[in-house]
Amino acid sequence: MSIEKKEIVRARDVMDQKLVFVDGMATAAEAAAMMREEHVLSLLVEKRNPDDVWGIIVVQDIIREVLVTTREASEVNVYEIMSKPVVTVPGDMDIRYAARLLLNAGVRRAPVEEQGELVGMLSLSSLVLNNRLF
Known part of the structure; x- marks a missing residue:
């Protein structure tokens, strides 16, 4: 009897590699315009200094x-309406755990981080739409 090993799909395998950044001083109108122009549902809010953390709108x-x-x-x-600090997902995290992380944090999307750098955006919908496990 052979036990079939399930393929592990990692966050980096299903993330969207497009990241769009906005300054915290930008207006909500400017942020909405950027989202329309870039066809994204979120923007990462730039750090103010090296010791700051990322935000998200x-x-x-x-x-x-x-x-x-x-x-x-x-x-x-x-900066008045963003969430900060942003929840990040390690790029090598199994998507089953990434899904739990997002759900437990009460968020629909989070940036993917590898070696201290943001490399993509993971969303609950990308967990289903960008993987072929189903």
């Missing part, structure tokens, strides 16, 4: 903090 942040409020997108800065 996602479409839901703009909807929750601007669209459904009385605030003007041109008067709200990214």
Whole structure:
């Protein structure tokens, strides 16, 4: 009797390699324009200095903090509505554990990190749509 070994799919195998960065001082209107232009659902917020940590702004942040409020997108800065610190996923993490990490953190997407560098973006949808295990 042979035991078939399951192929391990890692975060780096299913991540989107496109990363788009925004300054925390940019407005929500500028961030939304960047998302439209770049066809992305999230932007990584640049560090202010080497000791700072990454932030992230996602479409839901703009909807929750601007669209459904009385605030003007041109008067709200990214730093006011971003999430920081951002949850990162190691590139070599098995996608089953990466899925648990995202779900437990209550996020839909997170940057993938390898050797201290951000190398891609992993989303819950990419875990299913970008792998051939199903």
